[in-house]
Amino acid sequence: MKHGMNETMTAYDTMTTEAGTIAGKWLSDAGLRPTRQRMTLATLLIGDGKHRHVTAESLYADAQNSDEAVSLATVYNTLRAFCDAGLLQEVTVDGSKSYFDTNTVDHPHFYWEDENRLSDAPASELEIARLPKAPDGAEITSVDVVIRLRRTK
Known part of the structure; x- marks a missing residue:
């Protein structure tokens, strides 16, 4: 919605503007040019200030609205650029399914098999006593923990 000089902004428009400001700073701080498409996807990802786990397909569906x-x-390419810039963490559940997490701090995940959904697992309850x-000629750069869950009947 465009506003003329005499029109006032609604609460929704203010929220959207604030979300856009947050998204623009998120991109700029990572050294990414805030194109319209990047701004749209960044606003969907972090505009509400909550961490999200998305697939390319779910973000695409959100963007259609x-x-x-x-x-x-474009969604796939943008998610890759966001990962390369350190804005997102890619979590691979199996060889063909990737989720993108806005929380880039190392932490474990629950994968809900019945719902094809990823959620954060409490990092404080995970203990890894020793790694191989x-x-x-190699170094360990990270350890990904995905705990698969199925609801009991």
Whole structure:
């Protein structure tokens, strides 16, 4: 919605503007140019200030409801750029399913198999006593923990 000089902004428009400001800073701080499409996706990802776990397909579906249409290919490319810039963490559940997490601090995840959903697991309850030694010429850069869950009947 565009506003003329004499029109006032609604609470929704103010919230959207604030979300856009947050998203623009998020991109700029990571050294990414805030294009319209990046701004749209960034606002969907972090505009409400809550951490999210999304797939490319779920973010694409959210974007279809926004004023700025983006293609699925653009969503994939943008998510890759956000990961490369350190804005998102990619969590691979199996060889074909990736989720993108706005919380980039190392933490474990629950994967709800019955719902195809990822959620944070309490990091304070995870204890890893020892890791295997990395092979010669390699170093461990991270450890991903995905705990698979199925609801009991």
